[in-house]
Every structure is written in structure tokens, then in C-alpha cells.
Amino acid sequence: DAGVTQSPTHLIKTRGQQVTLRCSPKSGHDTVSWYQQALGQGPQFIFQYYEEEERQRGNFPDRFSGHQFPNYSSELNVNALLLGDSALYLCASSQRTGRSSYNEQFFGPGTRLTVL
Amino acid sequence: EDQVTQSPEALRLQEGESSSLNCSYTVSGLRGLFWYRQDPGKGPEFLFTLYSAGEEKEKERLKATLTKKESFLHITAPKPEDSATYLCAVYAGNNRKLIWGLGTSLAVNP
Numbered sequence: 001d002a003g004v005t006q007s008p009t010h011l012i013k014t015r016g017q018q019v020t021l022r023c024s025p026k027s028g029h030d031t032v033s034w035y036q037q038a039l040g041q042g043p044q045f046i047f048q049y050y051e052e053e054e055r056q057r058g059n060f061p062d063r064f065s066g067h068q069f070p071n072y073s074s075e076l077n078v079n080a081l082l083l084g085d086s087a088l089y090l091c092a093s094s095q096r097t098g099r100s101s102y103n104e105q106f107f108g109p110g111t112r113l114t115v116l
Numbered sequence: 117e118d119q120v121t122q123s124p125e126a127l128r129l130q131e132g133e134s135s136s137l138n139c140s141y142t143v144s145g146l147r148g149l150f151w152y153r154q155d156p157g158k159g160p161e162f163l164f165t166l167y168s169a170g171e172e173k174e175k176e177r178l179k180a181t182l183t184k185k186e187s188f189l190h191i192t193a194p195k196p197e198d199s200a201t202y203l204c205a206v207y208a209g210n211n212r213k214l215i216w217g218l219g220t221s222l223a224v225n226p
Binding site (some may be wrong): 041097109 | 159
């Protein structure tokens with residue numbers, strides 16, 4: 001059983017460019033959350049997708065957008081990149097049950113984004 | 117305001133020297149507390165979920181406990197391979213938010 005996979009593993013972009021990161025959830029999971037993690041910090045919640053809709057959003061600007069596909073995989077898009085967007089971007093998947101959208105989350109290995 | 121605080125920020129132990137990491141929280145409507153382990157440059161690895169005060173869970177050398185105000189991650193006779201950052205996250209059900217601590221960086225010397 002493949003766990004959560006993310007691509008690419010590393011990415012280098014310049015300011016003002018756009019980037020798309022991809023995530024495939026763990027088998028049987030239907031909910032995908034995206035996080036940004038700066039060095040030495042805890043993960044910062046960007047947004048969560050379920051049933052192809054954004055269900056919750058953290059304090060991130062509209063430059064950060066996402067999408068979830070019918071097979072539950074997801075993309076994170078960041079437009080007009082800033083130097084401060086350099087971070088490890090983590091995807092986490094979970095299975096939504098009842099009213100809880102935060103059952104155990106399983107994380108992918110992350111995508112290391114460097115903005116020059 | 118929902119808040120999660122982990123202490124200490126960093127901890128250095130000798131192999132075999134048991135200790136505890138703390139995660140204290142003030143959230144509205146606790147619906148779950150999660151412990152993760154994170155190695156440098158990798159995604160967090162799920163360890164435990166605790167739902168109610170008094171609950172305990174164990175896995176190898178790790179034991180997690182929960183009270184109404186805090187959780188402890190006890191590490192018994194640690195080995196160098198236990199070196200990692202340990203993250204705590206709390207789901208505040210009233211605000212439907214998952215609040216993360218900044219983590220405790222653990223180093224175990226052989």
C-alpha cells in the first residue's frame with residue numbers, strides 16, 4: 001500500500017513565477033490537506049479539500065490555490081512567488097468520518113520549494 | 117485563543133536516559149490530540165491520537181498520556197535512532213481548527 005506521495009521532491013523557481021505541486025493520498029483516504037513548513041517551525045495549515053471542494057482555509061493569500069480531482073489527488077498552485085514562499089510544502093491525507101475532518105493525518109515526504 | 121505550546125524546545129539525552137516531552141494546550145472543545153515524529157527534510161510521521169483525559173497509548177519506547185490541560189510523550193531508554201523533532205497538534209472542535217506546536221527537537225547521544 002503506497003502511502004502519500006508528492007511530486008516533485010525539490011523545485012527551484014524565481015520571484016514572480018508560478019508553481020504547481022502534486023499530491024496523491026494514501027489508499028482509502030478522501031481528504032487532502034496542504035501545509036507550509038518553514039525551517040524550525042511547525043506546519044502552517046494552508047487549506048483542506050474534500051469532495052473536490054475547498055472546505056477550510058488557513059491565513060494564506062489568494063495566491064495560494066488548490067484543486068482536488070475525482071480520484072482524490074490534489075494540486076497546490078502558488079502564483080507570483082515571493083522569496084518568503086521558500087519552504088517545505090507538505091500534503092497530508094485522511095479519511096473523513098462523521099463530523100470530524102481531522103482524524104489521523106498521514107503526511108507525504110514534502111516538496112522543498114526554493115524561490116530565488 | 118486556541119494555543120499549543122511544546123516544551124522544552126530542545127532536549128539532549130544520553131542513550132538509555134529516559135525523559136518526557138510536554139505539550140500544553142488551551143483550545144475550545146478538544147476533539148483529539150496528535151503526536152508526530154519528524155526527521156529533517158521529511159514529512160511528519162504519525163505516532164498517536166489521544167481523545168480524552170486519562171487516555172494512554174504506547175508504541176515501543178514511546179508512551180503518550182493526556183490530561184485536561186496537557187499531554188506528555190514519555191521516552192523510555194531512548195536510542196540514537198529516536199533523535200528527531202516531535203510535534204504535537206490539537207484539534208479544536210469548536211473552531212474546527214488543527215493547532216500545531218513548534219515541536220521539541222530531541223537528540224540522543226550514543
